Amino acid sequence: MSSKSTRRVEDAAAEAGLEITVLAMPESTRTAEDAARACGCETAQIVKSLIFERSDDGSLVLLLIPGDVQADLNAAASDIGGALTRADPKKVRAETGFAIGGVAPLGHLHPLPVFMHPALLAWPSVWAAAGSPRHVFSVAPDALKDAVGARLLTVPPGTG
Numbered sequence: 001m002s003s004k005s006t007r008r009v010e011d012a013a014a015e016a017g018l019e020i021t022v023l024a025m026p027e028s029t030r031t032a033e034d035a036a037r038a039c040g041c042e043t044a045q046i047v048k049s050l051i052f053e054r055s056d057d058g059s060l061v062l063l064l065i066p067g068d069v070q071a072d073l074n075a076a077a078s079d080i081g082g083a084l085t086r087a088d089p090k091k092v093r094a095e096t097g098f099a100i101g102g103v104a105p106l107g108h109l110h111p112l113p114v115f116m117h118p119a120l121l122a123w124p125s126v127w128a129a130a131g132s133p134r135h136v137f138s139v140a141p142d143a144l145k146d147a148v149g150a151r152l153l154t155v156p157p158g159t160g
């Protein structure tokens with residue numbers, strides 16, 4: 001049974017020309033490690049959809065980061081053009097329509113600038129949240145990048 005959030009992800013994917021199948025997992029996929037176990041893949045193949053707030057204007061930004069990498073906010077700030085801080089979960093839900101732990105890379109209520117870690121492109125497929133902590137989908141990372149209009153982050157040498 002899909003929820004409004006997962007249907008929104010499916011609709012956004014179809015509109016972007018992505019063919020995805022949303023899977024409901026029996027266990028939570030809230031953490032990258034949980035998701036990798038549930039999906040039978042490497043943690044690096046999990047797309048963490050992390051929402052941060054720009055310090056200068058309060059707008060939200062989406063970072064797509066591999067499950068085995070910590071977001072480097074200092075490095076990301078130079079790509080984004082301003083410092084980032086952790087976003088308030090209520091603001092994330094209000095602007096994206098997703099609760100933290102189930103934020104999808106697409107299907108947000110309001111468009112957000114999207115930045116992708118280049119290490120995700122090394123995989124033939126990656127897994128992302130589909131609007132809830134138990135729903136996921138698999139997709140080719142380059143197709144996801146194009147579908148969400150993501151710009152690649154500049155990754156400092158030796159950081160993944």
